Amino acid sequence: MAIVTESFLPQINGVANSVLRVLESLKAGGHEAMVLAPDDPKGVPSHYLGFPVHTVGSLPLPWYTDFRVATVTVATLERKLAEFAPDVVHAAAPVLLGRTALIAAGRLGLPSVALYQTDVPSYAVRYGYGLAESAVWRHMRRVHEMATLTLAPSSFTMGQLLDHGFPRVGVWGRGVDAMRFQPARRDEHLHATWAPHGQCVIGYLGRLGAEKRVSDLAVLDDIPGTQLVVIGDGPQRDELREQLPHAIFTGAKTGDELPRHLASVDVFVHPGELETFGQTLQEASACALPVVAPRRGGPIDIVQEGRTGHLYTPGDMTDLHDSVARLVADPVLRHRLGQSARLTMEPRTWPKLCSQLHGYYLQALSMTRRSAVVAA
Structure with missing residues (x-):
């Protein structure tokens, strides 16, 4: 496998995270792999799990500096792919580097699987x-x-892509580490430091960027007996501190600190309306937290209305407020929805999801071979 990704370590985001999980599954299955990724001034590892990682020159986007724009020619990627001779090219969230890699793969007659992971058109808006x-x-x-x-x-x-004329589209979700993210990670002492008077802790986890609409959480400020905790970092951090003056900002968390912080909140809210999936919603659910999110995009496949959380009408702040307020007022309901959420996550393991992805690799390989026979 040649994994071509628009984002890789040291970046921590949904694209990079899924690439790491895919590499782990390839390693466990005894497969060979290489990674092609943009360089980063913070430093990109030269290997991951023994697989070589090759970087290409890049520049940051002025309006989204975490995204690196690759500056590499088709000929260069064609040469790198030819040297490695992969069976399939995996393009993670292809925009620029992925586009170049797909052109190179086509010239070499290599099958390719492209993962649409970021709602780039809506981000532009x-x-x-x-x-x-x-x-x-x-x-x-x-x-x-x-x-x-x-x-x-x-x-x-998938419906969006089909509506815009994308051909040959399937669905591949994401797994969740239900051992790392579980209710046993809850730290009552941490919860007490956030809520010394027994408040219900409303939590958000994610990037602090405009596309996440974290400022929408200001509408929850008048719900009595609550404390908002924001876990994460990003370009809007200082602005959000002003917009959410009563919130506790923990900064970004990694390692064991991440599940400890997440499991220690009582209600998880994610107001972002541009989520193609919503990995943090799965992680919150695995921690037995009821989830409140917009009825749009990936959350529709993750949150079961009235069973594991609530889906509110996108842009309707009253609906968002009332959905959270109902959970705050009813601890029995919170517990019931949280337990159901945990049960729905337990089967969604990364090995299971990666096995499904390997099936798509074989399908792409078969399709390319059939095309070659027809052409001959």
Whole structure:
């Protein structure tokens, strides 16, 4: 496998996280792999699990500095892929580097699986480039048309792609580490430091960026007996501190601290409306937390209304407020929904999901071989 990704370590995000899990599954299965990723001034590891990691030159996007724009030619990637001779090329969230890799794979006759993971057109709108949305959709469709298969992370996103004319689309979700994220990680002492008077702790975990709409949580400020805790970091941190003056900001958490902090809240809320999947919603559910999220995108496949949490109408702040207020007022309901959420996550293991992905690899390989026979 050649894994070509727009984001890799040291970045910590949904794209990089899923690539790491895929590499772990390839290692466990005895497969060979290599990684192609943009370089990063913070330093990219040269190997992961013994697999070589090759970097290419890149520049940060001015409006989204965490995203690196690769500056590499098709000929260079064609040479790197030819030297490794993979059976399949896996393009994680292809935009620029992934596009170049898909062109190179096509020239070499290699099958490819492209994972649509980031709602780039909607991000452009959210960051003030609304006039570019149609052009971005056209670009993304042209990129994915080059892939043997495109995999969407949720049924909602699959529908979006089909509506915009993307061909050969399937669905591949994401796994969750239910051992790392579990209710036993809850730290009552930590909870007490946040809520010394027994308040119900409302928690958010994720990047502090405009696309996550964390400022929407200000509408929860008047719910009595609550304390908002924001776990994460990002470019909007200082702005959000002003908009959410009563919230506790913990900063970014990693390692064992991440599940400890997440499991120690009482209600998990994620107001972002551009989630193609929503990994933090799965992690919160695995910690037996009821989840409140917009009825759009990936959360539709994760949150079961009235059983594991609540889905509110996107943009409806009253609906968001009332959904959270109901859970705050009813600890029995919180417990029941949280326990159900935990049960729904237990089967969603990374090994199971990666096994499904390996099936898509074989399907792409078979499709390419059939095409070659027909062409001959």
